[in-house]
Amino acid sequence: MRWPHSVCFFWLVFLFQSGNSGLPSEIISLQGEWQFWNSNKTVNGTGNVPGDIYSDLYASGIIDNPLYGENHLNLKWVAEEEWTYHRKVLLHREDLTPGYFLDITSLDTIATIYWNGEKVMHTRNQFVPYNVNVTDLVISGYNEIRITFKSAVKYSKKRAEEKAQYSYAWDWGPSFPTVGIVDDIYLNVYRGHLFHDFTWKTNFVKGKWHVEFEFETFHYGSRTVDYVVEIPELGIREMDYYRMSSRKSMQSRSKNRLKFSIPPAKEPERWWPNGMGEPKLYEVIVSCGSQVKQRKIGFKTVELVQDFINPEKPEQGRNFYFKVNDVPIFLKGTNWIPVSMFRNKTVNFEKTKFLLDSVVEVGMNVLRVWGGVYAQVDRIAQFPSLLVFSGNNENEAAIRGHWWKTANYSENQQVKDYVLLYKRLGKITKDDTYLIPRCASEYGVQSYPLKETMLNWIDKSDWEYTSKEMFHRQHHPGGIATNLLMIFQHLPIPSQCDGIALSNISQCEYVTSSSYMSRLAYFSQIHQAVALKTQTLHYRRFRNITTDDGLGNTMCAMYWQLNDVWAAPTWSSIDFDQNWKMAHYEAKRFFANTAVFSFADEADFNLKVFILNDNMYDLKNVTVNVQQLSWGNGLDPILTNEFNISVVSAASSQIVETEMKFSKLNDLADFLYVTTLYNSTGAKIHEDVLVPDFLFEVDFNTFGDVRIGEVKKIDDLTYEITVTTDKVSPFTWISCKKPFLGWFTDNGFHMIQTLQKVRLISKVPVDLQKTDFSVCNLKNCYV
Structure with a gap:
């Protein structure tokens, strides 16, 4: 499966590999074993680079697994220490003196770099690479590299610097303020010049693709270099010469550009997101003399459409949706948080691959990558799977703080909107509970991992709802009480709690005991799955539908969140041990490109059925079959209706008029409804089952x-x-x-x-x- 390229991203988290450059340059890897110690050298060991101090302490046997039990509390001392990493590298100076510089992808975070005892750089930003010229300090023989890291906790009390925010904890994760050499580190050796990196931009104008490459070169003195760009599959070969100047004794960095157009006769195939077509990629080869690098390039166009819903009624607002390759796309996906609190590249790569496979498997086409992680603008800017940068959604603080000018939006109206959007109560398994936005980019409810996952990370004695350890892992304010309240609005309260009102359910000792915790975790996953299904399908059915007052034309549904950084109650649909929760299996159904679903419209006591078609082609001559089953009547339906639909347009949501009535709301607890969509040959396309909202009214x-x-x-x-x-x-x-x-x-x-x-x-x-x-x-x- 070509998973890295089949999903559009707001913020991509997959690493492309580049080819090594040939002579006259040489790359000496400084990854692998380094020695580390704290400020007074009472704690020391051998670490592995790239990595972080917690991972190295654990691998050295100095601490237990940081994510087990209460270690997230017991290991706070690690973040209070100053740490030093040290290693030596053997070098032989040649008669023709080359240039040497350290190529550091990321240091976390407040660090000072020493080469042979001389300070060469101080860093304060985890998100940018550093290139350090050490030519004048290199000796023949063993060279010493030392990097010291200040305590991020102590330093941040004085001032904020560019460090991943999530390392200080979030409502879905613990606090592990890491330090360390968290990404690749090399010593680059070159004679004359070094082809360091290249990037590119593509632009489609007036029926023709225009490409601009940018080459980054390190060099000594003045020289002329040539760059050649090849895209073999398209038969493209472009080259140019560049004059670079600097003082002979100084290392300089030059950036040069090469622009060209692709003839229409060689027009490349488009790159498409998952579910819309093939993610076509082309190999691109860039050479500077004998130094060669290779990457993959894709061609796509992206347009954000924000025209008026109704030009004659501008007060109804504007559209908000994207076109990819001139085709409107309904964004179906989730929100991505870091795969780990720590920076083990091998483990994290495997986790990333599994998560992306899981995303593609359930039919998603977009990931919104949460912003409190690692900024990687330069690395991913040219990836074809990048949709847009800075897809922010929590703008109320910025607007109220006047970060930018917002016309015709008074502070009184801001208060009203905040109360409307964030202080509402409702039944989350009912379609009419939800508002009708243009784009819903973050929504969800919590669930608990099942027993099989949690007991890998906590002691069996802590497996109860309000144990000290479980309480510490619930970081959502009010989550202990509200989760119980929401779950038991729909699922039965155990008989051991008879006589206790729902509002006081947390006072029932049995509900919070270890005897019931596994059942409660299962209930929580049911609750999450049904809630996400209801809300997501509500948004999808408004794809091409607007109300009389201009609401609708919803083109985006991304629930919060995909993954976890530890075993805890969170909003994830895949738990920390990479087990799919029930919600992720449900996502495979509610994100299907072609889907049918039903809901009970309490306004007119009618069963509403919708067909969703996200394909780029019409559905023709399809049949919708609706069966009503009674819980006490086995597997035989008590009522069946069929509806023939001649055409369901491409990229649309279409209602099916069933006129299947129910006499009163309580009737719903007696039945379930099975809605099935068949194609023209009678093959099943999709099936949906509507179960009662109040499952506690059903006889189990x-x-x-x-x-x-x-x-x-x-x-x-x-x-x-x-x-x-x-x-x-x-x-x-x-x-x-x-x-x-x-x-x-x-x-x-x-x-x-x-x-x-x-x-x-x-x-x-x-x-x-x-x-x-x-x-x-x-x-x-x-x-």
């Missing part, structure tokens, strides 16, 4: 007895599991007791037939037997 004894049937090994990475039931089985959950890196093709689903086959897809070979699998549903999961 009417649910099916679900079992694992046959388990068949397809290959070393794939197993097929057959699940059976005798009655409707809501929120069916398959578990595997052996850890595996991967996912099921479906999970957390509603079984409305006696048999369903699901596959386990693993990223690494795994040996499994039938006894490794178990299955449960809303009746008996974690009881």
Whole structure:
């Protein structure tokens, strides 16, 4: 799967590899083992670069795993210390004296660099690379490199510097204010000049692609160099000569540009986001003499459309959506936070790859990368998967603080809008609870990781809702109380809490005990999955629909959040151990390019059905089948209706007039509705199941007895599991007791037939037997 290039990003987090440059330059890697110690040398060990102090202390056996138990509290002393990293490198000065400079991608953060005891640089910004000329300090033999890091905690008490904000904790993560050499570090040796890097920009104007390359060169004295750019697949070869000048004894950096146009006859194929086409990439080769670098280049256009919804009624506001390659795109995705609190590049790369595979698997086409992480503007600016920089959404503080001029927006209106948007209460599983924005870029509710994940990171004795450790891991203000309140608005309060009102449910000792915690975590994942489904489909159905007062034409739905930095109650849909939560399986259904869904419209007691078509082509001659099932009537529907639709336009949301009425709201608890979309040949395209909002009103004894049937090994990475039931089985959950890196093709689903086959897809070979699998549903999961 070509996962790095198949998703549009607001802020990309995948590293492209570049080729090595040839002679006359040489790159000496300074990665690997370094010695480290604290200010009084009472703590010391061998670290691994790139990395960070917590990872090195743990690898040296000096501290326990920082993410286990209460170590996020016990290890605060690490951030209070000043740390030094040290190593030596053997060099041989030649008669023809070359130039030497340190090439440092990132230092975290307040650091001083010494070469052979001489201070050569002080750094204060984690987000920028540093190039340090050490030519005059290099000796023949062993050269000493020493980098000292001040305590970020102590330093930041005096002033703020450019360090990743999340390292001081957030509502989804702990505080680990790291220091260290957190990215690549090299000694570049060159004779005359060094081709250091190149970037490019593409622009499509009047039917022709224009490309501009920029080359970065380090050099001594005056010289002429030539640069050649080749895109072999397009038959393109462009070159130019550049005169560079500097004093002979001084190292200089020059940036030179090469511009050219691609003839229409050689017009490249477009790069497309996931679900819209192929992410076409071309190899680009840039050479400066014998020094050569290679990367991948893609060609796409992006346009932000902000015209008036109704030019005759400008008070109704403007559109807000993007076109990619002149095609409007509904942005479907989530928000990305760091993959780790620490900077282990190998581990983090593997996590990043798995997360991106998981994003593509469920049909997302966009990631909004949260801004409190690592700024990488220069590195990713030319990536074809970059959609836009600075996709901010929390603008109220900036507007109120007058950071920029905002016309016709009084402070009184700002207060009213804040109260309207952020102080609302409602049933989050009801469609009409939600507002109708142009773009929803951050929304969600918390859930707990299941027992299998949490007990890897806390002691079994701490596995209860209000234990000291679980309390410390809940960083959302009021989260302890509000999660219980929201969950039990929809799911049954255990009988052990009879007589206790919902508003006081936290006073029930059984609910907060270890005996109930696993069941509660499962309930929390149901609650999160249903809430995200309801809200996301609400936004999607307004894709090309506007109300009389101009609301609608929603073109964006990105829930908060994708991933975790530790095992804790958060908004993630994939937990810290890389297990998909129920919400991520649900995302595969609610983000499908072609989807059907229904909801109960309480305004007219009608079942509303919508067909969503995000494809770039029309759907023709499709059939919608709606079945009404009663919990006490087994798997046989009590009512079936079919509707034939001749055309569902490309890139649209279309309502199906069902006129399926229900007499009163309480009736909804007695039934579930199954809506299925079939194509013209009768093949199933998509299925949606609408379950009651108040599941506590349903008799759980009417649910099916679900079992694992046959388990068949397809290959070393794939197993097929057959699940059976005798009655409707809501929120069916398959578990595997052996850890595996991967996912099921479906999970957390509603079984409305006696048999369903699901596959386990693993990223690494795994040996499994039938006894490794178990299955449960809303009746008996974690009881």
